Amino acid sequence: MTEELSQTLRDRRWKLDELLRLGIRPFEYGFERSHDSAAAIAEFAAAEDGESLDADGNGPRARVGGRVVAWRGHGKSAFAHLEDGSGRIQLYFRQDVLGEERFGVLDLVDIGDWLGVEGPLFRTRTGEVTVRVEAWTVLTKSLRPLPLGKSEVDPESGERVYHAAFKDTESRYRQRYADLAVHPEAREVFRTRARVVAEMRAFLDKDGFLEVETPALQPMYGGAAARPFITHHHSLDRAMYLRIADELYLKRLVVGGFERVYEITHDFRNEGVDRLHNPEFTMLEFYQAFADYRDMLEQVERLIGHVVETVTGGSDLTYRGERLSFARPLARVQFMDALGKALGSDPMTMTVTELKVRATALHLPELEGAGRGKLLDKLFGVLVEPSLVQPTFVMDHPIELSPLAKTHRSEPGVVERFELYAMGTELANAFSELNDPLDQRERFEAQRALGVAGDAEAHQVDEDYLRALEYGMPPTGGVGVGVDRLVMLLTDQPSIRDVILFPVLREED
């Protein structure tokens, strides 16, 4: 490397060379730990309670490894903090313990280095459990300073208070490794995310659902209204699509005789990026034979309730200062009722022209060629959605919006469908699945007409799916849950990028 290095980077390289010169391996092969920091602290506390400390106050010995996150030199002694996956532990180095030469080598240690240390545990005068370091080794020399601001622990709340923390949003997303390295609470968000997914699995597994994997690379996309990513398979010499939903494949499996199936996977939608949308996102879909959307509503209530309970310990959570209650039963409103109330007249009896007048009055753009379904959807989005702060099921959507849902058994013009909203955004979507292949073909044809008219998100006609339905799909309820958004709520994060480890960004430079 001949690139010009900043003074800071040059300095780290110099220390690396010095370590090598002293015969110290700066990138070790491993380190056997006796404790992580939390276990070491716990074991010392237990020894203290058992009054088994020696005359100098030393308790059990520990070998701990971690990243140096703070350093306070005092001439012939030094304090440091080492952070590992379980937390932090203080280190105490003394020249009279380590010897002049070995203590001197500590000058080559920087914040950010990974160290392994060993020595007895003791409690300092100020009460902190600390390793009295008798031996130490460099595990990894850090060649680039971490963006680590100073921080202290608030004695009142126990929370970490940052002073000049690493907070440039762009850098945090681009260099997630650095964000995670200096923000334990960012790591906690992703631990929670993993727990949410694990609990969804546990809930469904326990209820007899089979986890399956369906293609991400598809010859034809479907199952949602969205623009796909298109790619090309060279040896087959044909276009392939990244899935926008796994719905149609999961229902094929119900046709095949798997009565309860689910998949937690990434969908890809070729659309804009904002606070609530990443082009690649995680969706849970599950399908249950012999069930209708009312059964699925109960399932969603129980599933979400279970996840909220696991993370918060109760049925409530706070998002952006707003208290949300997921206590069952959740509120429910009829799509048409809610929209009718907002419009001041019954949307079912309104003509397309009348709807368009109302939409125009609200300055809704993109009305060009919009059909009845799209108009209702847009009006609902503007007039009703923002008010759905507490978790609410919106029931029975217009048929034009839902080409894969069964028509309502008693209400004309609508389908058996619900969406779960909270904080004004959609969390889940479900219906009594349309299993009449003749009706399904008509719905596909209607979508094809919309597509011809210029709707880039219109559904394609999937002949293979129709063939599957012709074999016969039992009555089935299906649900999709936006996992990222649920995690946003549960971790109180303002942007979907805060719950996706490596969100989509434009190229650097």
Place this chain on the structure above:
RNA sequence: GCGCCGCUAGCUCAAUUGGCAGAGCAACUGACUCUUAAUCAGUAGGUUCGGGGUUCGAUUCCCUGGCGGCGCACCA
């Protein structure tokens, strides 16, 4: 895609009307053997996001491009 805001040292941020580009932390040198945002003294560190323009002089004003945030639109 459109609008608004932002981009200055490793990190967080200043810089008056257009007038020598600064501070805290990190780093470096020195002092200090129970500190914890350690302390004290000193030192160094800059393509002010890129390109162009106006001007005696641009971090500052204008044009243009890049990236990000927020809002709108689209969507789950």
